[in-house]
Amino acid sequence: MRLVSTGGRSPAVSFADAIIHGIAPDGGLYLPDTVPALAQGELRAWRGLSFQALASRLACRWLQDEFEPAVIDSLVSDALDFPAPVIRLDGSLHVLELFHGPTMAFKDFGARFLARFFGHVLAQRGERATILVATSGDTGSAVARGFAGVPGVRTVVLYPAGKVSPFQESQIASVGGNVTAVRVPGSFDDCQRLVKGAFLDPDLRALRLSSANSINIGRLLPQSFYYAFAALSVAAEPGGPVVFAVPSGNLGNLTAGVLAARMGMPIPVFVAATNANDVLPEYLETGVYRARPSIPTVSNAMDVGDPNNFDRLVRLCGGDLDGVRATVRGERVTEAQTRAEIRETFARHDYVLDPHGAVACAAARRWRAAAGPATPVVALATAHPAKFADTIAEETGQEPLLPAHERDWRSRPLHAADLPGLAAPDFRDFLLRLPAL
Ligand SMILES: *Cc1c(COP(=O)(O)O)cnc(C)c1O
Numbered sequence: 001m002r003l004v005s006t007g008g009r010s011p012a013v014s015f016a017d018a019i020i021h022g023i024a025p026d027g028g029l030y031l032p033d034t035v036p037a038l039a040q041g042e043l044r045a046w047r048g049l050s051f052q053a054l055a056s057r058l059a060c061r062w063l064q065d066e067f068e069p070a071v072i073d074s075l076v077s078d079a080l081d082f083p084a085p086v087i088r089l090d091g092s093l094h095v096l097e098l099f100h101g102p103t104m105a106f107k108d109f110g111a112r113f114l115a116r117f118f119g120h121v122l123a124q125r126g127e128r129a130t131i132l133v134a135t136s137g138d139t140g141s142a143v144a145r146g147f148a149g150v151p152g153v154r155t156v157v158l159y160p161a162g163k164v165s166p167f168q169e170s171q172i173a174s175v176g177g178n179v180t181a182v183r184v185p186g187s188f189d190d191c192q193r194l195v196k197g198a199f200l201d202p203d204l205r206a207l208r209l210s211s212a213n214s215i216n217i218g219r220l221l222p223q224s225f226y227y228a229f230a231a232l233s234v235a236a237e238p239g240g241p242v243v244f245a246v247p248s249g250n251l252g253n254l255t256a257g258v259l260a261a262r263m264g265m266p267i268p269v270f271v272a273a274t275n276a277n278d279v280l281p282e283y284l285e286t287g288v289y290r291a292r293p294s295i296p297t298v299s300n301a302m303d304v305g306d307p308n309n310f311d312r313l314v315r316l317c318g319g320d321l322d323g324v325r326a327t328v329r330g331e332r333v334t335e336a337q338t339r340a341e342i343r344e345t346f347a348r349h350d351y352v353l354d355p356h357g358a359v360a361c362a363a364a365r366r367w368r369a370a371a372g373p374a375t376p377v378v379a380l381a382t383a384h385p386a387k388f389a390d391t392i393a394e395e396t397g398q399e400p401l402l403p404a405h406e407r408d409w410r411s412r413p414l415h416a417a418d419l420p421g422l423a424a425p426d427f428r429d430f431l432l433r434l435p436a437l
Contacts, residue, residue, distance in 0.1 A: 019218035022211035104384035110219030111146030119150035134191035141171035158191040174412035214252035223256030245364035249302035251309035273363035281330025331363035357381030
């Protein structure tokens, strides 16, 4: 596979180079120049495969000109070693549970896949690198856990002191080893500014800094696999249409879905479900992209006012507004509607949705009401409800239980370093003093 930049002014690169660079030299996002096409016969033959087996076959389609099939298979099975079950809620409405990875959110799919391929490429080249991520919570934990123990990669996660939940802090700072957690005495925006500054700092070039946020194509690719898996699982007949409702923030997940559709998965339309941060639904209505400060909501991983995958989404949809309108419908869901969805789904189906999954489910119901009962609709549940225990308890009267593997989180020792100040040299000195791996 060759990847080109949405900026149009950088040379095409291999997948290996694209994941190591993160962002293209012209500041654009990498996009595959061609998308492998799946034949109808293949789709029929692949029905019934486990998620892991299907993921490995799809990854081979993308990556076989760069990696041996056995290598792809082993990296994929190692990265995606948890299930992605599809639950039928009622009639044609389904929920795809994407929260069975180590940090209980769908970001584990992308972070773990990227980490395995990143480590493999560095080892092949005999190189080392440092990954920098700024996080307001979820990305940092998935990246910290994903890169834990990957040889040759030091991972530095910056988070704002006192502004992530104690559980998130534990998920970021209890990893240790090659993962350095940095408590920043400021806001998330300060963390992001320090990271951006470090990438441009010539004194840090020797560290080979790279990024692992959702602009990295190595995070998007594996997310396309679960759309294929769910579509094959729920289609009324092989190759029959399936609609997905995607709880959207930076639009990485939605863009990954469009990649699956471009491969030939029978997905006629995506419902982009947002909370009050409705930049995309507004763009679909008015044709104007209006970035703005984010608004806090209960589905806080979707509180994004300037989604960083927007250009990539538009390009994949054909490059203009009409193309996006042909592929994506926007649905905004209010706080009251999100809470009502949690309450009613629990009352009617004894099923607990997290606030992000609830936004998707509320949007999926509207689409189902409009489109009739024949087409299966799949709402993506992107986080485990126990990560939002307070909101869930308010709506259902019950505290959701953490999965067994996370219940001891309070007793895990934290290894966070405190950054002494918010100036660029504070962070530069900190990075230069990190011991070599
Ligand atoms: C990151 C995140 C989202 C938003 O996904 P994007 O790819 O940024 O659109 C939705 N739900 C949860 C739980 C998340 O962590």
